[in-house]
Amino acid sequence: MNKLNSQKIKSDFPILNQKINRHDLVYLDNGATTQKPNAVINAISNYYSHDNSNTHRSVHELASRATIQYEHARTITAKFIGAKTEEIIFTSGTTDSLNKLVNSLKHQLKKGDEIVLTEMEHHSNIVPWQQVAKETGAVIKWIPITDDFRLDLTTISKLITTKTKILSLTHVSNVLGTINPVKEIIKEAKSINQNVIAIVDAAQSVPHISVNVTDLGCDFLAFSAHKAVGPMGVGVLFGKSQLLVNLEPNHTGGGMVLEVTKDNTTFNQAPYKFEAGTPNVAGAVGLAAALTYLSKLTMNAIEQQMHDLTVYGLEQLNTVHGLNIIGSKDAKNRAPVFSFTIKGMHPHDIGEILNSHGVAIRGGHHCAMPLFKRLKLNxxxxxxAYIYNSKEDIDQLIVAIKAAQKIFGVDK
Amino acid sequence: MNIANPTDLSTSQLTEEQEIYKENIIDHYKHPRNKKKLENATHKENGINPMCGDHITIYLIIKDNKIEEITFTGDGCAISQASVSLLTDELLGKDLDFAKKITDQNVYDLLGIPISHTRTKCALLSIKTVQKAINLNQ
Structure with a gap:
């Protein structure tokens, strides 16, 4: 297997070639969003420079090019996650994907039905379900986490019942870095109740590991382009074709219909019936360029590099006095997402001092307040980290953390 | 410190992080002044900065338009906590009009450090909460 050359990859990303506060930029906020390679920037620029038009509407040359590129992006996306082309719905991002899905599924929910989530969900896989639970009287149950920041798999046999309608869970935690055994969990859930609809939030997993919807056995899966070197404002909702047939669209308007009379409307088939309005064609083109870029590196090589960075990052962070890693210290089934607290320092002060060293990280509750409450942390x-990060970037992170501790007098 | 006379910000000898995390700020963060609950407060108000998760409660005893006592409780980043510590020190014994007239710039001057765009909410949580307490409870 080829090994990734992070230095070479870095040179594909123009934004990374800059100084912040007189230091080389070390970008370690990839959980929030990744940077974009020239391949993506140029694809979007070329689209707007040569091919821009609305899709599926006019017969002129540009409309044809735009439509072909948009549908080609759908094919590339489908291949990337092992789906059929017609199973790919373009959305504005993971949050949009989940909201659209939840609002379409709510017609199938009634009082007393159960929705099973996990304690490590992002708000985007909690809040829409809470809204629907309030509306329908459905009940939310939670798969707890263990002291090693993994899902407690022993609870699944009790949590999944004949009343369970939905199992919706994250593939990789944006806070803990835990890679959940989604395939096994879905398999167990469906063996207890074959009607459970299994939904995967793959926002953090699609960039990091090979994701194959057939292998996972999920019914729906959502992810965003921007966390996988693609543009902001475009995302994907995968749905099994036999389930999309009966799923009601909740966004309606132009582009998703076959016939409209004054009294009635016949919807187009999936995926078009879920894509009302003018789509984000440039976004889809950018997403296709991003997935093509990642495919060329190969997801296997990316997975290996992510694992190496996880091992090195945990090793180095463990040496810092007074630093507490929020996540498993075992690099197995773990992504290079390092949440931590430092005794005597607030996350925003840490972030500010790291920024003065050119190191970009995030501080806060990371849109996972129930998880932080569970962990008793504010x-x-x-x-x-991501594909362009090297061990030297981790070293610079450690240097900056130690400098921050010194300023606050908590380095000893 | 007198807020009528802005602090001299000529700190060109210092690096950026030393500029913002000057000794005075770290001192107020680690050893906050006036940090206690006031059971007999005449005015009380909570303030939250959702971005940082900073939260404070301001307690005041106001008699004859004068701030006889001002304390706070809370938790948050060094900027928010140093700001409220410094401000409570500043306002103790002053009359209400003085407190009402304090501007954002006065608070920055009191802190004596450069406040970047992303940290203005941390720096100003103190004065916003104090002024809310005074205005709402009059």
Whole structure:
């Protein structure tokens, strides 16, 4: 297997070639969003420079090019996650994907039905379900986490019942870096109740590990382009074709219909019936360029590099006095997402001092307040690595953390 | 410190992080002044900065338009906590009009450090909460 050359990859990303506060930029906020390679920037620029038009509407040359590129992006996306082309719905991002899905599924929910989530969900996989639970009387149950920041798999046999309608869970935690055994969990859930609809939030997993919807056995899966070197404002909702047939669209308007009379409307088939309005064609083109870029590196090589960074990052962070890693210290089934707290320092002060060293990280509750409540924490700092990060970047992170501790007098 | 005379910000000898985390700020963060609950407060108000998760409660005893006592409780980043510590020190014994007239710039001057765009909410949580307490409870 080829090994990734992070230095060479870095040179594909123009934004990374800059100084912040007189230091080379070390970008470690990839859990929030990744940077974009020239391949993606140029694809979007070329689209707007040569091919821009609305899709599926006019017969002129540009409309044809735009439509072909948009549908080609759908094919590339489908291949990337092992789906069929017609199973790919373009959305504005993971949050949009989940909201659209939840609002379409709510017609199938009634009082007393159960929705099973996990304690490590992002708000985007909690809040829409809470809204629907209030509306329908459905009940939310939670798969707890263990002291090693993994899902407690022993609870699944009790939590999944004949009343369970939905199992919706994250593939990789944006806070803990835990890679959940989604395939096994879905398998167990469906063996207890074959009607459970299994939904995967793959926002953090698609960039990091090979994701194959057939292998996972999920019914729906959501992710965003921007966390996988693609543009902001475009995302994907995968749905099994036989389930999309009966799923009601909740966004309606132009582009998703076959016939409209004054009294009635016949919807187009999936995926078009879920894509009302003018789509984000440039976004889809950018997403296709991003997935093509990652495919060329190969997801196997990316997975290996992510694992190496996880091992090295945990090793180095463990040496820092007074630093507490919020996540498993075992690099197995773990992504290079390093949340941590430092005794005597607030995450935003840490972030500010790291910034003065050119190191970009995030601080706060990372849109996972129930998880932080469970962990009895107000917030944490988070350094999250990606393909252009090297061991030297981790070293610079450690240098900056130690400098911050010195300023606050908590280095000993 | 007198807020009528802005602090001299000529700190060109210092690096950026030393500029913002000057000794005085770290001192107020680690050893906050006036940090206690006031059971007999005449005015009380909570303030939250959702971005940082900073939260404070301001307690005041106001008699004849004068701030006889001002304390706080809370938790948050060094900027928010140093700001409220410094401000409570500043306002103790002053009359209400003085407190009402304090501007954002006065608070920055009191802190004596450069406040970046992302940290203005941390720095100003103190004065916003104090002024809310005074205005709402009059």
């Amino acid at each position: 917030g944490a700092s988070r350094a999250s």
